[in-house]
Amino acid sequence: MGSIIVAKRVSKSFGKKEVLSNINLTVKEGEIYGLIGPSGSGKTTLVKILVGMDSDFQGEVEVLGAAMPNMNVLSKIGYMAQSDALYPELTGEENLQFFASLYKLKKEERKQRIAYAADLVKLTPHLSKKVMAYSGGMKRRLSLAIALIHNPQILVLDEPTVGIDPELRLSIWHELSRLKNEGKTIVVTTHVMDEAEKCDRLAMVRDGKIITGGSPSELKNQYAVNHLEEVFVKAGGKNI
Numbered sequence: 545m546g547s548i549i550v551a552k553r554v555s556k557s558f559g560k561k562e563v564l565s566n567i568n569l570t571v572k573e574g575e576i577y578g579l580i581g582p583s584g585s586g587k588t589t590l591v592k593i594l595v596g597m598d599s600d601f602q603g604e605v606e607v608l609g610a611a612m613p614n615m616n617v618l619s620k621i622g623y624m625a626q627s628d629a630l631y632p633e634l635t636g637e638e639n640l641q642f643f644a645s646l647y648k649l650k651k652e653e654r655k656q657r658i659a660y661a662a663d664l665v666k667l668t669p670h671l672s673k674k675v676m677a678y679s680g681g682m683k684r685r686l687s688l689a690i691a692l693i694h695n696p697q698i699l700v701l702d703e704p705t706v707g708i709d710p711e712l713r714l715s716i717w718h719e720l721s722r723l724k725n726e727g728k729t730i731v732v733t734t735h736v737m738d739e740a741e742k743c744d745r746l747a748m749v750r751d752g753k754i755i756t757g758g759s760p761s762e763l764k765n766q767y768a769v770n771h772l773e774e775v776f777v778k779a780g781g782k783n784i
């Protein structure tokens with residue numbers, strides 16, 4: 545499997561405060577890679593750098609072999625930010641249409657992708673409502689649908705299931721596994737341990753550093769524990 549995302553010695557400060565410190569990671573083609581860590585540990589800051597939204601950092605990031613930020617690579621990434629970037633005055637469908645048009649999808653493909661993405665997040669019955677009338681969970685679901693709209697090769701999802709009920713959360717993870725089996729590469733941030741268990745490989749983040757990493761079973765073996773939570777504690781992360 546080739547490397548899709550490579551970060552080398554990535555550091556970032558806001559003023560005098562260093563929020564990422566010498567991050568090294570490699571995300572391989574066709575895997576689900578999880579960044580797990582408590583609130584404020586630096587996950588969002590890191591994914592913004594990985595997707596090319598923030599170029600003000602030290603170190604190197606390459607996505608699909610190109611130094612980021614890179615315009616050609618951007619269209620191959622579906623990014624779901626933590627705060628929803630939606631148009632509240634427009635309906636769910638109009639939001640999807642708008643983002644699909646940015647990627648210049650042809651009419652038929654656009655229709656298919658909108659139907660697929662809306663169904664995936666169970667928003668089909670709500671597409672004609674204005675987004676301002678959506679609940680927080682519905683907005684998250686619409687943001688996920690938008691990240692998928694152009695059928696990107698790489699998905700980068702920042703806490704995609706926050707505010708989403710357990711049943712839909714399971715079906716979203718099921719779909720992420722299916723997308724992975726199709727060959728997509730997925731990076732996901734979470735602070736939910738049972739979601740971390742579903743990742744192929746993990747990086748545990750604390751105070752802007754990767755404190756340990758590996759597959760869930762490798763990590764549990766290495767630290768001789770039964771739960772990932774205990775790995776986090778033993779690796780020096782205290783409680784998540």
Ligand SMILES: Nc1ncnc2c1ncn2[C@@H]1O[C@H](COP(=O)(O)OP(=O)(O)OP(=O)(O)O)[C@@H](O)[C@H]1O
Pocket residue numbers: 558563581582583584585586587588589590626
């Ligand atoms: N624009 C900013 N200016 C100053 N400090 C910032 C800024 N953005 C983030 N930070 C700080 O950087 C650190 C890392 O924040 P970040 O949002 O990356 O963490 P996180 O792990 O994603 O947390 P959460 O799970 O709550 O989203 C925090 O201490 C945060 O306060």
